[in-house]
Amino acid sequence: MADLQDELDTIAEAVGDLDPAPAPPSRSEDTTAEAGTDALDRARAFLAGHPVAVGYSGVPWALRHLPRYDVEFGEGAGDADVPRLRQGYVGALFWSLHLPGEPTGDRAVLATFDLLDLVRTAVRAHREGLRLADDAAQITDLRNRSRVSVVIGPAGACALGDSLGVLRILRALGLRLLTLSGTSWAGGDGLTRFGEEVVREMDRLGVLPDLSGASAATVHRTLKLSKAPAVFTRSGARAVRTHPANLPDDVLAEVGRAQGLCLVPLAAEQTGPTVRDVADHLDHVRALTGPECVGLSGAYDSGAAHASDLADASCYPRLIAELLVRGWTEADLSLLTWSNVQRVLRTADFTARSAQQRRGASMAKITDLDG
Template sequence: MADLQDELHSLPEAGDHEAHDEAPDEARHARREGSRAPGPQTPAEADDDLDRARAVLAAHPVADGYSGLPWALRHLSWYDLQLGETAVDTDVPRLREGHVGALLWSLHLPEGLAADRAVGATLEQLDLVRSVIAAHPEGLRLALSAGQVIDARNCGRVAVVLGPATAAALDDSLGILRALHFLGLRVLTLTGASWASGAGLTRFGEEVVREMNRLGVLADLSGASDTTVRRAVALSKTPVLCTRSAARALRPHPDNLPDDLLAELGAAKGLCLVPLTAEQTGPSVRDVADHLDHVRALAGPDSVGLSGTFDSGTAHPQGLADASGYPHLIAELLRRGWPETDVALLTWGNIQRVLRSADFAARAAQERREPSTARIAHLDG
């Protein structure tokens, strides 16, 4: 395979294209103030916004930061994602209609699963997703790096990145972390383990983050305590993700982030992926857009992304019930005066940057750091 740097040059980066912000002055003012442009829309104006949204997404598709599809498929005896599958929120036709170019497939386990089953259940999930991808080669392609995500898009496939998985899947073993990475894992959620609790990261937890950096596994901090988030942001040599976090100031959900952490995440060039769930962001497209406005204002346009959270057992805002609804959300953002450069970062560019950073940092770290042999009993005992 060609060098990663050559692969990345096959497509322009979001923000490098020559899109111009053609919003009128009042829309720019609305964007600065965090509010929508005034005045009701006519049907023709709504259609124009939707057409413009589809054109932007054709050039800069959605990299969806969280899909619960793998676990949902476990309960189906038969399915066909290529032709369409009404039993789930996600299939290839709806991904194409929604202009989705990449998905992070969650390997999270259901609550209540016995701790001693976490490793085995995660391996079963990995086996399932590889089988699903292999069974749908015309629509899906496994991607293990930023370059492979771009390759999949160039070939007209939806790139599938494996993760996040739950921290319990490591069973407090860095050897298991390396094995999961070898099998394709690229994102790990730092919650649900003794070494990443409300008190923050322990010494072993910090070693887990260092080994993740060495491997190129991204840290997902959604659901982590504020102390853990701050320590992981400070410690990690690669940008961190919050795969399912919106603005706590707008909706006081425990997985949403307070304003100070959003600002810290932005300063560290991390990425807050705003979930399309009624519980975390609200019941309408406008509510989701309000959260995106808020996160963008505090963390910056380089640190906000999208997380469909489809097939995860949660209700979604009206108009965003499945993976086909993204053009309606992007049309709302364009109507609010978001420049196309910022939309391109939101949908595609920011996830690409984070994946690319993980690839480069891992290559550098592997030249100077051997695989860690640390054990939890030695550091936290």
């Protein structure tokens, strides 16, 4: 050991006699700022042709609970009013019908219909900026007419009141997503026989299953049972940040194999406090699912705090700029922002037309199947 120490001392002395190596050239703050500005300009130019389809928005909740929410002029307390949506290049978004407090039974059904009425009333009152849309073709048409499409959903499974008839009425009124959790037929133990019949009827109607917050058993069974793509409306990567709603790697890989869609939220608690943290989730999800199965959730106006540099819906260009710097291609970015949401809606509609040729409306009751 003494000989080794002598040798190390000799090497240290020799290194000390050498002139220090020149420091690598550093980018000045001005150069860094210019690079950031260039990426932001590129992001805005990209989004002008490939707007954002946002997979989850809490605007209905905010309209009901915030003291003032100015949808048209953006002078209230909201995060996703029309001016901010336009600044963020948002072309479409899903308005959630989720209910705080998790009511059950008839109370949940009535509360959901009240919220749905609020959505339809609010959109009609702001027709210069917002329009209701039911499918991919309408969304594209409204984008070409400089309107932001509002797609209804997700609603909670409790909204059905254990009735497939209520599901059909909600679909007729525009519902496109249903979250499969929090009921006796879609709980911790997975789907019951009635729960499986709900999924089959959703396929027939074109209602997409939302599995964010669903139990592992429900997730795995729905991915195998549903003919339409399953959507996770608010899920990041658990390997990047531990959170109950984030997905482990094996589930992300399964989502990719099933051609589902994982919509990554911008909520700080779930995906981190900076735009780089959100981008880390998007990188990770894309690597496991493929670029065709990852999208953006936003989760604005849902009561969640957001990354400091993604504070409201006007900030999407900052996220796209970060992804451009990381080397995302425009092809992958167009899937992320717009095309993947369009794909799952089109596939759900194709699945529904096919299912309607094979079977009529299900008249099953929960007492018939679950006892």
